[in-house]
Amino acid sequence: MRVPLGFLFGIVFLIFARPELLTLTIGGAIALVGLLIRAWASGHIRKNQNLAVSGPYAYTRNPLYLGSFILGLGFVIASGIWWLSLIFVALFLGIYLPVMRVEASDLTQLFGEEYEEYARKVPIFFPRITAYKAIDEKFDINLYMRYREYRAALGLIFAWSILLAKAIFLK
Helix, strand or coil: CHHHHHHHHHHHHHHHCCCCHHHHHHHHHHHHHHHHHHHHHHCCCCCCCCCCCCHHHHCCCCHHHHHHHHHHHHHHHHHCCCHHHHHHHHHHHHHHHHHHHHHHHHHHHHHCHHHHHHHHHCCCCCCCCCCCCCCCCCCCHHHHHHCCCHHHHHHHHHHHHHHHHHHHHCC
C-alpha cells in the first residue's frame, strides 16, 4: 500500500506543484537533510538480524521514516503549494503510524526484552536529544548498497529536476 500511494501522491504532487527558485532552494535543503538521515540509518541496520541501536537508531526507533518525512516535507515546501502538505501529512500518518506499530510488535517478538528496554527509552519517531547508548558501531557502506538506499538519492534528483524545470519554464 505504501508504494502505490507514494507514487500516486508523487504524480499529484508533480502535477500541482508551482515551485519558485526560493521554495526549491529551501525545500531542497530540507529534503537533502531527510535523504542524509535515511542514508545514515541504512548503514546501521541489519534487518531482522540485530537490533539496530547505533547511529540514528540511538535517537529514534524509526530514522528511515523520519528521514522520509523530512524528505517529503522538503518537497512539499519546494512545491510552493501549501495544501499539498495536508495530503502529505495525512498520507504519512495514515500509512506510517500503523506500519511503525506493526514493526514494533515484530521487533518485540524477534528481540524480546532487549527491544522492550530500547522502546521504553527511545521515541518511536521524534528523536531524543541524547544517544540511547554509547555504541561505537560505524556506518557500513555495504549495508547502504545492499538496501539500495541510493535509489532515494536518484529519486530526489529526478523529482527536484522536474520541479526545477517547472520553476524555469512554466512561469
